[in-house]
Amino acid sequence: MIELTVSLQKEGRVPLYEQLYAHIRQEIISGAFVFNTRLPSKRQLAAHLACSQNTVLTAYSQLLAEGYITARPKIGYYVNALDNMAQLEKGRAQPQRPTKEPEDCRYDFSHHGVDPIHFPFAAWRKITKDVINEWDEELLKTGHRQGHPDLRAAIATYLYQSRGVVCSPEQIVVSAGTELLLQLLIQLFDENVVYAIENPGYEKLNLIFKSSRASYKTVDLDENGMRPDVLLKSGADIACVTPSHQFPTGRIMPVSRRIQLLNWTRGKEGRYIVEDDYDSEFRYDGRPISSLQGLDGSGKVIYLGAFSKSLTPALRVSYMVLPERLLQSYHEKLNFYMCPVPTVEQKALYRFIQEGHFERHLNKMRMLYKQKRERLVSSIRSLLPNAVIEGASTGLHFVLKIDNGQSEKALIEAAKTLKVRVYGLSQYYFEQAPSMESALLLGFAAIKYDDIYDAVSRLKSAWVR
């Protein structure tokens, strides 16, 4: 029988049994205690270590449960065979902190983010508090797989009133980000289906299709959006479009083109349109343009929306409206996926909409964003009179075309030297960008109103010699 030479720290924070367990485990792993070694009896070891037999028993039970030792009834405890000890030698992973230096940037025209000042914290805080205060068992259970029924009902009403989307709450699937919705759609549709994406288009779309191993084609745009002739030739089955405010060009798809696309779905069984209505809430003249889904009479449009632009991207809540004809297939194939949004968030968001805060927030933000847009447009008109603005009637970004002989890259670099960050349009082309005048994407949601004129002045200094 072996001798155990462990000194237990009786005053320490680690329980005695755990110290004993760790010691014996280490001896077995290191090979000091070889296969079939008999361990001391509980009584012997307790006496030897001046601890209780219970301590030894607990340590042995743990070693037993983990398989380091076996018990032979009425005989004793023996070290088990572990068939390759080398496996157990491990290196401790070292935390690696990225040492990226923060870029020195004063003004950022990113199209990501929302206005940093006007989020209705007070209302959101109060509602969240209320939801947790009234915390019922619902918040301890997995909720409805498509999202909380109340939230879906509120979204359906909102979509009908503001976007002309015609749907019942049963058609809505709540999720956490457009990526996740697209993944669901890829799993919903057949494996050999081909997707069409706008070129230029949303920067992640091709990545999502690529990493999900789905086939896709890029389809060029004209001034009205995705070209139906190119779409037809591509052989694609599902067309992904942003008709309300094409990303990134900002163009609005007119009704005639919308109808052309809907007619394209009739040409062949299994064709659908995925309508991503990502920032349609912010139209500055007249009503927002109603959705493609609302025009569709044949259940051929899947509508995607999110609260990322209208509230905050940190909330992550997105949703899709499935046509009735896809619902059964969704239930059969994908009903095992849980809604990824925490129940508290879903209930808070429901109340936020229900109590009118969402509508008030949208109206306030529409006004504020309109002011920012007008400030940005007027600053550009006065400081950069030769620049051309496109796609500014709606949404939170537009395209600025600069015809001063400099390349897009040169413009971005020149702006950067004056601490203004702007973004090129060419990066949104999935293939080689066509030769065109240099074009930039200017987002104005996150920049401060009072900074806009100075930011454009810097662009002038950077670009106009």
Added chain:
Amino acid sequence: MIELTVSLQKEGRVPLYEQLYAHIRQEIISGAFVFNTRLPSKRQLAAHLACSQNTVLTAYSQLLAEGYITARPKIGYYVNALDNMAQLEKGRAQPQRPTKEPEDCRYDFSHHGVDPIHFPFAAWRKITKDVINEWDEELLKTGHRQGHPDLRAAIATYLYQSRGVVCSPEQIVVSAGTELLLQLLIQLFDENVVYAIENPGYEKLNLIFKSSRASYKTVDLDENGMRPDVLLKSGADIACVTPSHQFPTGRIMPVSRRIQLLNWTRGKEGRYIVEDDYDSEFRYDGRPISSLQGLDGSGKVIYLGAFSKSLTPALRVSYMVLPERLLQSYHEKLNFYMCPVPTVEQKALYRFIQEGHFERHLNKMRMLYKQKRERLVSSIRSLLPNAVIEGASTGLHFVLKIDNGQSEKALIEAAKTLKVRVYGLSQYYFEQAPSMESALLLGFAAIKYDDIYDAVSRLKSAWVR
């Protein structure tokens, strides 16, 4: 020129321009206003309708933006060609409420859910309030793609201390549910990789692989868990296992089998183990068994964990620990995916762990669940003395084998007539379940302590003649 016969409701809630817009749009859609029809001038129409020119202008702008009409400068507005009006006839979807009747059930031994009474509402409420009170710009931006750095650091520390998982925060990816993590892994690994899943096993696993179009094999278990010989023969590359508390059998994988599996990964390039540690927090005798990841020295184990059992499934927060060797590939391929958990939740959870609430909650629940388990075990021992209990040393469910000649289905049905819901083990076999004695899965997290004896008494009445 056409005549417009719209009567605007000046007292109504709908703005005048919107009424006018809707009227003209309807006339175009219905075909009453045909292609190239010239609309009245602003001045004419304003006079005709006794409204301001601005009202007409806004309505026309909206129609223009949506492409229903075109403007010919200095001439007027004309109806556009819409190439298939039939498309626009749509049926209004009728909400369909499912009319499923609630089942009449008094006691439910589901393995889903957590204890409904002891969630630390007060602490969670206070922390959430604080997080929103101190709401900074972080809560208005998209956060870190792998999850908030503070939360990941807290998880890394927790995992090291309680589960022996060795990792840096950089290796952690926070997500919303095990399904989403598995989807990420399927996209991370090569397309032609084959997965091995335990048989019997987690009911959703095959559905996830199937709907993601990934190949998988089911691998039978012996009393130590997944059989290495069957795994080897299966030709699989990635083995998905639940070593701490096999689902559903409740068996604990001994160290010798763990090492066999780790050695299996060395046999061929590209082999990995996915360790799903779904309810390992609740071990009732001694320390929880340390993880397979902690034994692994070669970076071959991907560790999955969640707060579903330890806090609440309604939170949806899950995470995985990627070995260093997979990190670069993750960054290259999948770094465009955003963490789907709202920032508020991530910050609240971080503080909940950091301030010691999580540990206290775990300790409390371990005690409570232990009491429930003991109550259930002792009730079974006294009321159903011939029944065999397996896998009860850890986790929130165990297996109950009944050898009274009745089939599993008959047992479930008999229990149901006395309003007790129990679940059969055979449904967790992915192929035909082997012929075996009738076995049930009893979860005891959600059932009330005081209900347990009566529930088992009912089972006795249902099963023992």
